[in-house]
Amino acid sequence: MWRLVIARAFPAFILSFISLATVVQAQTPFERGRYLVEGVVACGNCHTQQGPAGPVEGMALAGGLDVSGPWGKVISPNITPDPETGIGTWSADEIKRAIRDGLRPDGSLIGPPMPFHFYRSIADEDLDAIVTYLQSVPAIRNETPAPEFAMPLPASYGPPVVSVAKVSRDDLVAYGEYLAGPLGHCMECHSSLDANGMPDPENGLGGGGIPFEGPWGISYAANLTPTGLSGYSDTEIKTIIRTGVRPDGSHLLPPMGVYYYNSVSEEDMNAIVAYLRSLPPK
């Protein structure tokens, strides 16, 4: 059974007032899936078009966002249940295989930048919840163009994932690692690049520096290791992630998922911060 500190319906501005009054409530798989997808997992940060004011209304998860990069010219696909332009004809097991193994029902491989390196470690229970929620969102008709990859795709992302055990919340740092890795893929964007220009969580974990170009100009993923965050208190880090605004008033640029992290519970935020504070300084 999952426990939640704060129902996501509470507006952000009152989060800080109620965070001490721990409201523990059980979540159904649907609620857990909605909490994850609309929060820390943020599938929409790639699968929903964005305007100057954030995700385009009425187009949630319908694809069409330009997520091009060194890997090629890529427009995200529609993952709503529309049977023709989305994934409405895929079974729950087929959607799970797409998320963890990167395989479509026809056996073809899904390309970057979908973060399979991390999604392979999403726990079974959370994957079930994510898919339950995905299958419940409104079907939206939106045709998206096929990607043009600049490099050959690998043969696979590894052997098929059979089962992933749930990560216990009792160990704050370990649970934070699960949130910032498999679920939130924070570390996909925030790890330094290797010699081939690909994110390198192994050697560059949390080191930052990846450049992202878009209509906003260019942004560089921040160093999230203790060196990078030394100037901020824990509360400040949580506020930056939730609101996208630093203590000096500056706003975080895309593709930092600022439109999604507002609803992350206090308990989960504490785990993320504990994990970031535990990283080897870079």
Ligand code: HEC
């Ligand atoms: C960093 C960006 C990114 C994130 C985050 C992301 N995706 Fe994707 N996803 C993509 C791209 C790009 C493709 C298409 C790649 C291709 O065409 O080969 C894709 C493809 C898919 C497909 C296959 C669709 C099809 O018609 O072939 C599914 C299903 C999917 N994503 C689900 C999800 C879910 C569920 C999440 C959240 C748990 C998610 N994605 C998070 C970028 C992302």
Ligand code: HEC
């Ligand atoms: C799709 C890429 C991407 C993902 C995913 C992402 N970030 Fe970021 N993040 C960025 C970029 C780019 C910046 C820098 C924005 C700027 O400088 O305006 C940033 C900035 C930040 C900052 C500000 C640091 C500072 O020194 O001001 C924090 C904290 C942060 N991210 C934490 C997180 C956490 C925690 C997660 C996961 C829940 C996450 N990020 C997920 C790209 C990403």
